[in-house]
Amino acid sequence: DLKSRFAEAGIGLSIPDGQDAVAPEELLQAMRLTLDYSTSTGHPLFFNQLYGGPEPAGIAGEWLAVAANTNCHTFEVAPVFTLVETEVLAKLARLIGGPYSQDHDGLFVPGGSIANIYGMHLARNRADPAFKQRGAQGGPRLVAFTSEQAHYSYRKAVALTGLGTDNLISVACDADGAMSPASLQEAIKAAEQEGKTPFFVGATAGTTVTGAFDPLEPLSKICREHNVWLHVDGAWGGAALLSRKLRHLMAGCERADSMCWNPHKLLGMPLQCSVFLTQHADILRRTNAGGAAYLFQPDKLHAEYDLGDKTIQCGRRPDAFKLWLAWKAYGDAGFERWVDRADELAQACEIRIKESGGALQLVQRRAPFNVCFWWVPAQLRPYTPEQATPAAKDLLSKVAPAIKELMQQKGDAMIGFQPLGSAPNFFRIVFAGAKLLQDCDLDALLQRINAYGQQLFPAQQ
Amino acid sequence: DLKSRFAEAGIGLSIPDGQDAVAPEELLQAMRLTLDYSTSTGHPLFFNQLYGGPEPAGIAGEWLAVAANTNCHTFEVAPVFTLVETEVLAKLARLIGGPYSQDHDGLFVPGGSIANIYGMHLARNRADPAFKQRGAQGGPRLVAFTSEQAHYSYRKAVALTGLGTDNLISVACDADGAMSPASLQEAIKAAEQEGKTPFFVGATAGTTVTGAFDPLEPLSKICREHNVWLHVDGAWGGAALLSRKLRHLMAGCERADSMCWNPHKLLGMPLQCSVFLTQHADILRRTNAGGAAYLFQPDKLHAEYDLGDKTIQCGRRPDAFKLWLAWKAYGDAGFERWVDRADELAQACEIRIKESGGALQLVQRRAPFNVCFWWVPAQLRPYTPEQATPAAKDLLSKVAPAIKELMQQKGDAMIGFQPLGSAPNFFRIVFAGAKLLQDCDLDALLQRINAYGQQLFPAQQ
Ligand SMILES: Cc1ncc(COP(=O)(O)O)c(C=O)c1O
Numbered sequence: 016d017l018k019s020r021f022a023e024a025g026i027g028l029s030i031p032d033g034q035d036a037v038a039p040e041e042l043l044q045a046m047r048l049t050l051d052y053s054t055s056t057g058h059p060l061f062f063n064q065l066y067g068g069p070e071p072a073g074i075a076g077e078w079l080a081v082a083a084n085t086n087c088h089t090f091e092v093a094p095v096f097t098l099v100e101t102e103v104l105a106k107l108a109r110l111i112g113g114p115y116s117q118d119h120d121g122l123f124v125p126g127g128s129i130a131n132i133y134g135m136h137l138a139r140n141r142a143d144p145a146f147k148q149r150g151a152q153g154g155p156r157l158v159a160f161t162s163e164q165a166h167y168s169y170r171k172a173v174a175l176t177g178l179g180t181d182n183l184i185s186v187a188c189d190a191d192g193a194m195s196p197a198s199l200q201e202a203i204k205a206a207e208q209e210g211k212t213p214f215f216v217g218a219t220a221g222t223t224v225t226g227a228f229d230p231l232e233p234l235s236k237i238c239r240e241h242n243v244w245l246h247v248d249g250a251w252g253g254a255a256l257l258s259r260k261l262r263h264l265m266a267g268c269e270r271a272d273s274m275c276w277n278p279h280k281l282l283g284m285p286l287q288c289s290v291f292l293t294q295h296a297d298i299l300r301r302t303n304a305g306g307a308a309y310l311f312q313p314d315k316l317h318a319e320y321d322l323g324d325k326t327i328q329c330g331r332r333p334d335a336f337k338l339w340l341a342w343k344a345y346g347d348a349g350f351e352r353w354v355d356r357a358d359e360l361a362q363a364c365e366i367r368i369k370e371s372g373g374a375l376q377l378v379q380r381r382a383p384f385n386v387c388f389w390w391v392p393a394q395l396r397p398y399t400p401e402q403a404t405p406a407a408k409d410l411l412s413k414v415a416p417a418i419k420e421l422m423q424q425k426g427d428a429m430i431g432f433q434p435l436g437s438a439p440n441f442f443r444i445v446f447a448g449a450k451l452l453q454d455c456d457l458d459a460l461l462q463r464i465n466a467y468g469q470q471l472f473p474a475q476q
Numbered sequence: 477d478l479k480s481r482f483a484e485a486g487i488g489l490s491i492p493d494g495q496d497a498v499a500p501e502e503l504l505q506a507m508r509l510t511l512d513y514s515t516s517t518g519h520p521l522f523f524n525q526l527y528g529g530p531e532p533a534g535i536a537g538e539w540l541a542v543a544a545n546t547n548c549h550t551f552e553v554a555p556v557f558t559l560v561e562t563e564v565l566a567k568l569a570r571l572i573g574g575p576y577s578q579d580h581d582g583l584f585v586p587g588g589s590i591a592n593i594y595g596m597h598l599a600r601n602r603a604d605p606a607f608k609q610r611g612a613q614g615g616p617r618l619v620a621f622t623s624e625q626a627h628y629s630y631r632k633a634v635a636l637t638g639l640g641t642d643n644l645i646s647v648a649c650d651a652d653g654a655m656s657p658a659s660l661q662e663a664i665k666a667a668e669q670e671g672k673t674p675f676f677v678g679a680t681a682g683t684t685v686t687g688a689f690d691p692l693e694p695l696s697k698i699c700r701e702h703n704v705w706l707h708v709d710g711a712w713g714g715a716a717l718l719s720r721k722l723r724h725l726m727a728g729c730e731r732a733d734s735m736c737w738n739p740h741k742l743l744g745m746p747l748q749c750s751v752f753l754t755q756h757a758d759i760l761r762r763t764n765a766g767g768a769a770y771l772f773q774p775d776k777l778h779a780e781y782d783l784g785d786k787t788i789q790c791g792r793r794p795d796a797f798k799l800w801l802a803w804k805a806y807g808d809a810g811f812e813r814w815v816d817r818a819d820e821l822a823q824a825c826e827i828r829i830k831e832s833g834g835a836l837q838l839v840q841r842r843a844p845f846n847v848c849f850w851w852v853p854a855q856l857r858p859y860t861p862e863q864a865t866p867a868a869k870d871l872l873s874k875v876a877p878a879i880k881e882l883m884q885q886k887g888d889a890m891i892g893f894q895p896l897g898s899a900p901n902f903f904r905i906v907f908a909g910a911k912l913l914q915d916c917d918l919d920a921l922l923q924r925i926n927a928y929g930q931q932l933f934p935a936q937q
């Protein structure tokens with residue numbers, strides 16, 4: 016195991032009492048081992064997560080920021096990083112368009128989950144202006160809505176912010192996994208009839224598992240009718256904004272009150288790089304200000320540029336810088352090409368699955384960046400989900416874990432799997448770090464899945 | 477200004493519509509400019525913040541982690557980083573001692589502010605087990621306590637988590653800025669008499685401004701009597717645990733329910749490196765689990781090592797790695813020397829201030845790592861705070877900003893200032909990144925402050 020490998024190399028993983036300083040050569044050896052035994056997220060066939068190998072310009076930007084070691088709370092300690100953050104946010108606001116090109120507010124935050132918390136928190140304070148001071152008790156009975164396919168960070172958000180998971184209402188999705196506007200309309204009305212106050216809809220642009228885009232135009236209309244804050248979790252799919260071909264998927268996003276996007280996912284920035292944006296100018300400071308006198312002295316130089324009091328943090332890394340540098344390095348066209356290439360690869364994958372004669376089967380329509388499929392053992396073909404027996408489902412649920420384990424052991428590839436609703440474990444290929452992948456790589460991958468499947472689940476005679 | 481400097485160099489700070497890809501030489505030029513115009517936090521006379529220049533082994537660890545670009549949510553994508561995090565937490569738990577050496581739970585989190593949120597959130601869920609599901613409404617009327625000198629992140633925490641700033645009770649401090657146990661005792665009793673439920677005391681080990689250590693032994697006794705969760709914000713002063721000479725300041729810390737510490741402050745790790753620890757085993761997962769099926773599949777390899785469901789995030793950077801590498805590089809003794817050196821320098825500074833004949837004056841007793849002082853214009857000497865006229869205070873409040881501005885413009889040094897209570901703006905020197913500073917550097921710095929003070933506020937004849 017890992018512990019003994021490190022110990023054999025003379026660097027124990029544990030830090031014993033009285034740890035001695037070790038020599039530089041041993042440190043280098045420890046670093047080498049760390050890289051050797053780390054999962055190669057930069058492998059072209061790493062499809063396990065919504066991120067992959069980082070882009071060189073992103074690494075360069077991050078390395079510089081690490082060495083400069085400063086902090087985007089005040090302009091005086093981070094003048095360039097502060098301006099860069101402001102410029103990147105302005106660029107993204109222009110990309111979104113609509114009211115965002117006039118006015119916006121935003122921040123880079125440590126992850127999409129925390130960006131979703133920001134959205135819900137701003138919404139809460141708008142719906143209940145006394146919230147910050149009074150707290151939740153004694154306020155209106157607020158309820159939030161997300162789709163049943165939304166990211167689990169919304170659940171964490173309601174648990175953290177004292178709304179409670181009981182007050183997060185799950186809205187039904189269509190067959191592709193997109194939130195159904197009719198179901199949202201109904202759910203909001205039902206809540207209102209129960210005397211509750213709907214205040215927040217958390218839509219998703221690019222769901223984590225199936226890659227579906229909630230229909231933002233109709234959702235924004237419903238939200239406006241009911242005076243509800245619309246937040247768009249575009250952590251994954253927000254990248255579609257960069258592509259002329261795909262940005263229609265985000266249509267209506269400019270009407271959302273707030274949104275998030277993770278350039279550390281499809282854009283290959285080193286973790287973490289997450290943006291929160293809202294169309295409401297100056298709302299972050301009004302909501303989050305703590306006004307610490309030791310940090311935000313009005314009588315120091317350039318205090319007006321300080322970003323720090325907008326946040327729920329104090330220290331904050333300059334995560335905008337790597338994206339800024341990469342944007343300069345690859346340009347708008349470069350980013351667009353990456354996004355389009357992810358979609359092309361997903362399409363190529365879809366075609367191969369459809370042409371596999373039943374060995375591979377789509378779980379549902381493929382999304383721009385996600386393809387969900389089963390490898391189906393011969394005795395279950397053709398696999399028809401609606402007619403599958405419990406025994407068939409049980410067998411199918413064992414396939415993806417077993418093939419994944421074998422691929423991991425051989426170091427071939429890494430593809431995530433999960434069950435969803437009534438669908439037993441299936442593979443999910445996500446095209447995050449796969450820009451340089453060729454179609455022939457896809458062929459090889461799918462052939463290998465097929466070969467391993469046949470080996471692990473041989474056709475019964 | 478900065479914008480025109482970048483524009484002249486051919487790299488605008490803004491990202492125009494249709495940004496072209498720029499050539500590598502221009503990118504390098506942009507990186508050079510960024511470093512040139514960034515504040516030199518690694519300058520030996522950067523005393524502005526509780527962090528400074530990062531340590532080489534910390535940078536190396538962080539650079540490696542950036543390039544490996546993975547994510548401490550699951551073991552399968554971050555096996556080494558996951559084990560390293562576990563080992564570093566175990567080391568810290570042993571350093572704290574007491575119940576922590578038996579059992580503990582913990583995480584690296586994005587900043588001390590968020591670590592304080594974790595502490596309050598766990599306490600809330602212990603005091604009100606239905607909280608996660610029901611939310612704050614309908615639960616007990618909880619109140620939290622911190623000292624008037626506590627970090628402003630506690631205020632942000634109550635605003636975010638729906639407790640409300642009205643339910644954060646400010647406890648009086650002694651003359652050094654440490655929380656008074658008698659005042660806490662009283663405040664808790666008063667709250668109980670009003671029918672409120674005290675659930676959380678946020679103590680501070682090393683306050684941000686004056687560096688005071690709250691007396692943890694007596695505070696923990698009071699907390700136990702009233703069944704209140706004690707969290708210790710050791711973001712700054714937690715480093716005292718590493719020094720045999722100074723760890724008495726943390727006595728009682730092992731009785732705290734939870735604590736945080738920022739190795740990115742006194743230990744010179746690149747931002748961010750923040751630890752949250754609690755003595756209660758497995759409480760993080762129980763409180764925060766969202767149980768996402770796409771990530772924490774029980775049927776994949778090594779699922780039992782996954783750390784991700786303990787957090788309020790999803791993706792999380794491997795911030796433990798740099799600290800692990802640095803610990804190997806410098807050893808227990810190296811870290812201890814740094815901490816002790818900070819204390820020696822503060823003492824050297826104190827002596828010089830006391831021997832300055834009234835030109836420099838301590839605002840209060842110097843703390844191990846903080847020295848708060850005024851440069852006093854000749855006409856105000858000897859400065860006696862209790863007898864100072866409003867006009868004298870008004871003049872004094874202008875001194876530190878003016879000297880700081882001049883030092884910044886000359887690039888000499890950077891020292892923070894702030895007012896506190898009735899004390900007008902004073903300098904705060906914090907020994908975070910100053911390990912290699914010599915006593916003669918201190919002499920030079922204090923002489924320069926004196927010279928600038930005389931220049932800006934000449935003695936009136
Ligand atoms: C749709 C969606 N939202 C939010 C997140 C959370 O982002 P982060 O891991 O940066 O917290 C994810 C992560 O996979 C996601 O897929």
Ligand SMILES: Cc1ncc(COP(=O)(O)O)c(C=O)c1O
Nearest residue numbers: 329330587588589627684711712
């Ligand atoms: C005592 C104390 N607690 C918490 C924090 C916040 O830490 P962070 O900036 O990592 O959020 C600070 C920051 O200076 C601090 O001084």
